Amino acid sequence: MGYFWFIAQIVTVALVYLIASTGPTxxxxxxxxxxxxxxxxALTSMATLASVVLGMAGGLLVCWLWLRSEGRVAEVFDLTRPPPGGWRKALAWAAGATVAIVAIFLVGAPLVxxxxxxxPDASFVLDFVTESPLMFTLWVLGVAWLAAGLGEELLYRGFLMDRLERLRGIGNSTAAVLIIQAVLFxxxxxxxxxxxxVLTGSIGLLLGWVRLRFGGNLWACVLAHGAVDTIMMSLAYADKLGWVQV
Incomplete structure (x- = not known):
């Protein structure tokens, strides 16, 4: 893939993402x-949630259109049964990645x-998440699992990494692909x-490596990403209720 088409694809995805996410706000x-x-x-929890979900949906739609023009949707958005080892191996790797990501936050926060x-300060978002039981549920389902867990993995570890792997002068360097997608993440x-x-980029580096280990299959990344976001949101809500101190 040449740089012109790479830039065109990334820019169109980003523009539609921004436009779609702006509507609810x-x-x-x-x-x-x-x-x-x-x-x-003036932002409300529901408007912010809708912004996140619609933005991701718009961005993924453009990704899908680009991939469809190449006949490579299923190959890049690989959500088929995990390769040798199947679901047991995918779940084990997802659990390991989840622990590693939590460790990155715990060790990385004082380091940075x-x-x-x-x-890292996600209080702006977590205030919306913990607004009520209903909003907590919607954020976990709509953002932790749908927009972030599934959506961001399709976008970054699926579409973006595939584009970088096919980019002339970059695709032959696994390290370059991993680092660039992590920075953009x-x-x-x-x-x-x-x-x-910095910490999110480090997590992107880890998830990119997991994706490579699974030959492009995204399930381990999706499960780990969704699990981490669910843990973070749950801890924030439990803290608000006085069940734990975070």
Whole structure:
């Protein structure tokens, strides 16, 4: 694949993602402009959830269209039965990756702080997640598992890694593919601060490696990603209820 088509595909995916995710937030933006307030203060949990889900749906639709033009949808969005070892191996790897990701957060947070970077702060999102039992349920199902667990893995470990593997001058270097997709995975998490981007990028590196170990099959990545996000949201909600202290 040449650089022109690579850039065209990435840009169109990003643009549609941004446009689709903006729709649910328009009322908050209008309200903020009229009242001279911060748009974040006018956002609701439901609007933010819808923004995340619709943005991912729009981005994946464009990915699907590009892949369909090549006849490679099933190959790249590989959600078939896991290869040799089957589901047992996939579940074991997903569990191991989940533990590793939690360890990255636990060890990495104080490390990035020691290096002078902001520690990851997802309180803006977690405040929406813990707003009510209903919103907690919707965020776990709609974001942790659908938009993030499934959607981000299809987008980053599926579409993006495949594009990089086919990109002239890059695709023959596994290390370059892993690093570039990890960096691009970390950048959209800028709302968590510099430390959040570094840690998220590290997680992207791990998940990219897991994807390679499974020959492109995405189930282990999807399960690990969804499990980690569910754990984080559940701990935040339990903390709000006074069940644990996080």
């Amino acid at each position: 328009i009322p908050a933006i209008i309200d903020a402009v009229q009242n001279g307030t911060d748009p974040e203060d 702080e020691a290096l002078g970077m902001e520690t 970390g950048l959209p998490h800028a709302y968590q601060g510099a430390g959040g981007m």
